[in-house]
Amino acid sequence: MFKHIVVGVDGREGGRDAVALARLLVAVGGRLTLAYVVARDAQAHRGSSGAPEASDGGRAEALLDTVRGETGVEAHLRWHGSASVGRGLHELCGVVGADLLVVGSSRRGPLGRVLIGDDTRAALNGAPCAMAIAPSNYSQQPGMTREIGVGYDGSPESEHALSVARTLAIAWAAKLSALEAVSLPSGASNRTRHTVSLPRSWRCTAHRSIC
Numbered sequence: 001m002f003k004h005i006v007v008g009v010d011g012r013e014g015g016r017d018a019v020a021l022a023r024l025l026v027a028v029g030g031r032l033t034l035a036y037v038v039a040r041d042a043q044a045h046r047g048s049s050g051a052p053e054a055s056d057g058g059r060a061e062a063l064l065d066t067v068r069g070e071t072g073v074e075a076h077l078r079w080h081g082s083a084s085v086g087r088g089l090h091e092l093c094g095v096v097g098a099d100l101l102v103v104g105s106s107r108r109g110p111l112g113r114v115l116i117g118d119d120t121r122a123a124l125n126g127a128p129c130a131m132a133i134a135p136s137n138y139s140q141q142p143g144m145t146r147e148i149g150v151g152y153d154g155s156p157e158s159e160h161a162l163s164v165a166r167t168l169a170i171a172w173a174a175k176l177s178a179l180e181a182v183s184l185p186s187g188a189s190n191r192t193r194h195t196v197s198l199p200r201s202w203r204c205t206a207h208r209s210i211c
Contacts, residue, residue: 001027002100002130006035006093007075008085008123009067014104017134019071020142022102025132025168032075033096034068036060037088040081056081071139086123094128101131104138130161145174152178 007022009015019034026032038056060079068075078096082088093101103123123131150165152158162178169176 001025002030003027004031004033004096004098005100005102006033006078006089006096006098008089008101008103009034009036009064010085011063011067012104013137013139014134015067016071017104017136017138018102019067019073019075020139021132021134022100023073024142025100025102032073033092033098034064034073034075034077035089035092036064036079037085037092038079038081039085039088040083086125089123090126090128099129101127101129102134103131104134105136130164145172147175147177148172149177149179152180 002025005022005026007015007018009018019032022032038060057079061077064077064079068077078092080088080092082091089101089103092098101123145168148165148169150158150162152162165176168174
């Protein structure tokens, strides 16, 4: 499990889904930090320096305190001003020394699916630590994890991610899938599957999504 988890929240259900997942992933005695990013470019009112104003901080703290109260989680609260939500979460993870960042998925699409929205996609790119995405509506049925998907490309980072996911899959009696997305030249079939090469000791479903 993880010692310090940063959870990205924004007052919507995706943030509550992320909190529910983070509670299961934090180690005994570990620390949770609920984080809200004030995107500078999205603010209509800002100081002469372009930094978030004091009123932004007050609204952010109120939102974070509301989420903490609604979820009943023991957590520290942090807000941060940044050019984008993804960059702000990365900066916060670096400041607090987090070993996992948890965010919610997009609410668009079928019930229970993990869909990547713009903020989630931005948080994925260049994250300074491990990252987990909570399925849609996970807060309504926490612990009901039937399958864990892991991005795998043979790198040391993906090997570590696969190791952590395998531990969780065993603990939760869940299916483990290793996934790799690659691009094909134009004109090639764009919906095929190929086997991903994994160590022989791994017993899991492995396929490569080509798009």
